[in-house]
Amino acid sequence: MRSIPHSLIPLLAAACVACVSPRDTSMANPYLAPQYHGAHQTPELARSPLDPDDLAALQATLLFDEADVAALRLSRPLLEPQVDAILDVWYGFVASQPQLLAYFSSSTGQPDADYLARVRERFSQWVLDTASADYDQDWLDYQYEIGLRHHRSKKNRTDEAEAVEHIHFRYLPALVYPVTATLKPFLEAGEHSPEQVEAMHQAWIKSVLLQTILWSQPYVTEGDF
Amino acid sequence: MRSIPHSLIPLLAAACVACVSPRDTSMANPYLAPQYHGAHQTPELARSPLDPDDLAALQATLLFDEADVAALRLSRPLLEPQVDAILDVWYGFVASQPQLLAYFSSSTGQPDADYLARVRERFSQWVLDTASADYDQDWLDYQYEIGLRHHRSKKNRTDEAEAVEHIHFRYLPALVYPVTATLKPFLEAGEHSPEQVEAMHQAWIKSVLLQTILWSQPYVTEGDF
Numbered sequence A, B: 001m002r003s004i005p006h007s008l009i010p011l012l013a014a015a016c017v018a019c020v021s022p023r024d025t026s027m028a029n030p031y032l033a034p035q036y037h038g039a040h041q042t043p044e045l046a047r048s049p050l051d052p053d054d055l056a057a058l059q060a061t062l063l064f065d066e067a068d069v070a071a072l073r074l075s076r077p078l079l080e081p082q083v084d085a086i087l088d089v090w091y092g093f094v095a096s097q098p099q100l101l102a103y104f105s106s107s108t109g110q111p112d113a114d115y116l117a118r119v120r121e122r123f124s125q126w127v128l129d130t131a132s133a134d135y136d137q138d139w140l141d142y143q144y145e146i147g148l149r150h151h152r153s154k155k156n157r158t159d160e161a162e163a164v165e166h167i168h169f170r171y172l173p174a175l176v177y178p179v180t181a182t183l184k185p186f187l188e189a190g191e192h193s194p195e196q197v198e199a200m201h202q203a204w205i206k207s208v209l210l211q212t213i214l215w216s217q218p219y220v221t222e223g224d225f
Helices: A012-019 A052-061 A067-098 A099-106 A113-132 A137-150 A176-187 A195-216 B012-019 B052-061 B066-096 B098-104 B114-133 B136-151 B176-187 B194-215
Strands: none
Touching: A012 A067, A052 A137, A052 A195, A052 B098, A067 A099, A067 A176, A067 A195, A099 A113, A099 A195, A099 B052, A113 A195, A113 B136, A137 A195, A137 B136, A176 A195, A195 B176, B012 B066, B052 B136, B052 B194, B066 B098, B066 B114, B066 B194, B098 B114, B114 B194, B136 B194, B176 B194
């Protein structure tokens, strides 16, 4: 039997605090920019109940460290020109799954093409933001906003859509798998070594899992998160 | 640029119903057996709010199909003799992360060795059950029970432990990553081809993600799950 790589169980809790930048209050909040909000919305972001220390502990649990930040950033120039093709695959997947397409549809079951198109613009931005891997309180607050927009608290409001009023919790973490599995060919499309592709892929898996955890907050009973 | 493997976006929603067995009511519920319950507990299982159709839709979203069932079952004879070594790695990881060890500790921060040992017995059984991949209403009901035992609803009761009263939601899905990443060397320890190892690993990732979703149910506001 092969020996167990104990290198996989590092003491990351302290080291990973370095993955979260201190908030620079002199900078404007980038998530108030128009591409994060609907044409009809005044940008506003509630404060996430988590702070950067909570985020660092969660990143340590996910074995997410500075190497993952570097791998995500390496993926950004590779993915940016492929964003439309990536979204075609993800939208194709959602369209193929009736239980998912229902959330972009009215209560009579008719998919809302305008709503799908407007969400797609923010989805493009999300690919770039995930690859940028900039973590601070502004980023945490925006993750909380994304969660609210999936939950009945704020769904449809950003785009004045009339689709069903709530995305059920269970599909948020479930989408981690198809989103990251179908991303891999796009990470292989450049000139990177197999090791670099694998590092980028694992960093994406950890990051998407982390984000769906943060988006879950509005679903969880107060005090249980 | 390489073409996109549209084979990755199959229409699984219908096909995957086959992954869930109809309940055979003539069989005794296996999850009432003593190894699933504490020495002081009368076995009882509440009904999961999900039924096998809900499970099939969730499996389809996860791209989990009959090939994953076969891959999990292939892993069972490989993992069974390694269960103790696997648990050593997982317990080593928990012990290395203060934010996780806290959940096995009293409010004064003292880890409860008896509690850790008793949970370990059920954890061994969990490895075998995950690899057995038998899905029906009894299995769903037991997943719900596991969720209750992480949540303040029933934590500590199975083992009459006096550790902190609740595991925060965010660490349940986060553990999917370290648990499945550290499993891979054990899947490589047999005589299987790289393709078989990869199939077993991907099936484990999907299954553990699926299970943590089901365990989340007691944390989510009624109607939002």
